[in-house]
Amino acid sequence: MKRFILFLLALMLAGCASEKGIIDRDGYQLDTRHQAQAAYPRIKVLVVHYTAGDFDTSLATLTxxxxxxxxxxxxRPPVHDGKPRIWQLVPEQQLAWHAGSSFWRGATRINDTSIGIELENRGWQNVAGAKxxxxxEQQQIRALIPLMKSIISSYNILPQNVVAHADIAPQRKDDPGPLFxxxxxxxxxxxxxxxxxxxxxxxNGRPPYQPVETASLLDLLARYGYDVKPGMTAxxxxxxxxxxxMHFRPTSWSGAADAETQAIAEALLEKYGQD
Known part of the structure; x- marks a missing residue:
């Protein structure tokens, strides 16, 4: 009789564990049928960097x-079984320290909400006083595309939240630069x-490099997501x-406020909305 009762209890527990939304764990069960509405995805931003060094140096630094x-x-990713190999150094669900002091679309601490991809690339050199x-490499970009697509799909990252390191830290960083x-x-x-x-x-027919008011352009950039503060120096x-x-008009990135840069900002705001 005792064995029969134990058998019935086991059946009841098995039935409970097989209920939709009930997850059986070692020593306890989880009821996942009542999900809170005030919950938000941790990963919202994808940040692209260059390493400013060769692969071995970059790997040593990043580990x-x-x-x-x-x-x-x-x-030039090595190819194994017909596929380029990419190094994962931090699991996606863990925080990596790649963004540093940063800001995007009203948020700071971008490390907390992002995935960072580093591309082996020597960055820039000073040639005759210019960067x-x-x-x-094309094979690097070909390997990068499916990786980025996978991350974007996994976390429903919005197009405007796929950014350069320079976008989120413009006072400190240039990467990945105008050739990305x-x-x-x-x-x-x-x-x-x-x-x-x-x-x-x-x-509207204006010459692309016709000067525009810097404050007006910066207002557009702030609305799109850039860190623009009162009292900034020139x-x-x-x-x-x-x-x-560098991101949206890489043929000319002097930092001058001009009509084409303004028009690009207005078109982006129309398409993707503002911060």
């Missing part, structure tokens, strides 16, 4: 105690890009404009 990133993509950036193919990625469904016809509409203002231009 040390000072900085980290979720992924490291070699300039000269290194190009990205943001437009090519946007054509693959990765990240934001303005519609050319809407840029032309907002340009140099700080220039850095914000330069970061935006």
């Amino acid at each position: 040390d105690r000072q900085v980290s990133a979720h992924y490291l993509v070699p300039a 000269q950036f290194a190009p990205f 193919p943001w437009r090519e990625l946007a054509e693959q469904g990765i990240g934001a890009w303005p519609d050319p016809q809407r840029v032309a509409f907002y340009l 140099g700080q203002q220039k850095r914000v404009i330069m970061a935006f231009q």
Whole structure:
């Protein structure tokens, strides 16, 4: 009789564990049928960096105690079983220290809400007093595209939240620089890009490099998500404009406030909304 009772209890527990929304764990059960509405995804932003060094140096730095990133993509990824190999250094659900002091669309501490991808690339060199950036290898970009698509899909990351390190920290950073193919990625469904016809509409026949009021342009950039504060110096203002231009108008990224930059900002705000 005792065995029969124990058998019935086991059946009842098994039935409970098989209920929809009930998860059986070692020593306890979870009832997941009542989900809170005041809950938000942790991962909202995807940040692209370059390493400013070779692969071995970059790997050593990113696996040390000072900085980290979720992924490291070699300039020329080795191919195994017909697929390029990418290094995962931090699990996606864990926080990596890749963004540093940062701001995007009203949020600070971007490390807490982002995944960081580092691309092996030497960055820029000073050539005759000007920054000269290194190009990205095509095989690196081909490997990067499916990785970014997977991350964006997994966390429903909005196009405007696929950003450069320079976008979220324009006073400190330039990466991944003006040679990173943001437009090519946007054509693959990765990240934001303005519609050319809407840029032309907002340009309204003005010469692209016609000067515009810096304060008006910065207001647009602030609405889109950049960190624009009262009392910024002219140099700080220039850095914000330069970061935006590197991303969305890489043919000319002097940091000057001009009509085409303004038109691009207006087209992006129309398409993706404001902060």
